[in-house]
Amino acid sequence: MSVTPSKNTVLCISLAGRPGTFGVRFHNHLYQQLGLDYYYKAMSTHDLPAAVAGIRALGIRGCGVSMPYKEACIALVDEVDPSAAAIDSVNTLVNTDGRLKAYNTDYLAVRQLLKQHKVDPATAFALRGSGGMAKAVASALRDAGFTEGVIVARNEQAGRQLADVCGYRWVAELGDLCPPMLVNVTPIGMAGGPEADELAFTENAIAAAEWVFDVVAMPALTPLIRRAQMLDKSVITGLEVIALQALEQFVLYTGVRPTQEQVDAAVAYARDI
Numbered sequence: 001m002s003v004t005p006s007k008n009t010v011l012c013i014s015l016a017g018r019p020g021t022f023g024v025r026f027h028n029h030l031y032q033q034l035g036l037d038y039y040y041k042a043m044s045t046h047d048l049p050a051a052v053a054g055i056r057a058l059g060i061r062g063c064g065v066s067m068p069y070k071e072a073c074i075a076l077v078d079e080v081d082p083s084a085a086a087i088d089s090v091n092t093l094v095n096t097d098g099r100l101k102a103y104n105t106d107y108l109a110v111r112q113l114l115k116q117h118k119v120d121p122a123t124a125f126a127l128r129g130s131g132g133m134a135k136a137v138a139s140a141l142r143d144a145g146f147t148e149g150v151i152v153a154r155n156e157q158a159g160r161q162l163a164d165v166c167g168y169r170w171v172a173e174l175g176d177l178c179p180p181m182l183v184n185v186t187p188i189g190m191a192g193g194p195e196a197d198e199l200a201f202t203e204n205a206i207a208a209a210e211w212v213f214d215v216v217a218m219p220a221l222t223p224l225i226r227r228a229q230m231l232d233k234s235v236i237t238g239l240e241v242i243a244l245q246a247l248e249q250f251v252l253y254t255g256v257r258p259t260q261e262q263v264d265a266a267v268a269y270a271r272d273i
Contacts, residue, residue, distance in 0.1 A: 010038045016066035025270040052076040062253035063093040077102045087139040109244035110140035121145035129185030130158035142166045178208035189222035217242040
């Protein structure tokens, strides 16, 4: 699929330490299908303040923000949406006449998915991870009314800090705990990574769980999700998260909400690489 920019094309970009292709393909596919004169390009930078100033000065409409820029962006914008303020982390910038507003559509996506899947907030959970995405997921769980949770992180400082901020407790290892919901927010199971074939939780914990939620999007069926499905557990996948957060970015940039059929086609195209 080719997109030919014109002099009137509205530019959207992403800033990431290691730019990926999903967002580029997802957004550009929808722009073309909906006849929108927009173009999306992935970028990186070694000078974040200059890059954000460029977004403002050049009239770039929107910017997806990935690690390692999610927290540093906050000081560079004019307004912070509650979705980003809730976790002091940004993944989306929207430029309206030179005024930049920051959002976190990862947080919004997780909140929506918990509601769509009708996960009972009384469900106790264990969340493995303590990075920026873990903060978004843990905060979404907290704000959705999940009060009983444990943060599993070998990094004690980061793990305790996340647990304290969200009102949960921290443990270095899950041990014999078998909560009804398991949430993986680490790279374990990610295609191409050093732990691509590993499970984020033990066999016993998976067998005892009712829900398994893995934010790893590539592959959509991670080892954890495959094992959970084999055991007839209810699952939420990372592909659902990445697709929904990208959709919410698209709506913020364009003001247009595609149909579910159009979104599904864009997701399929974005994954076909």
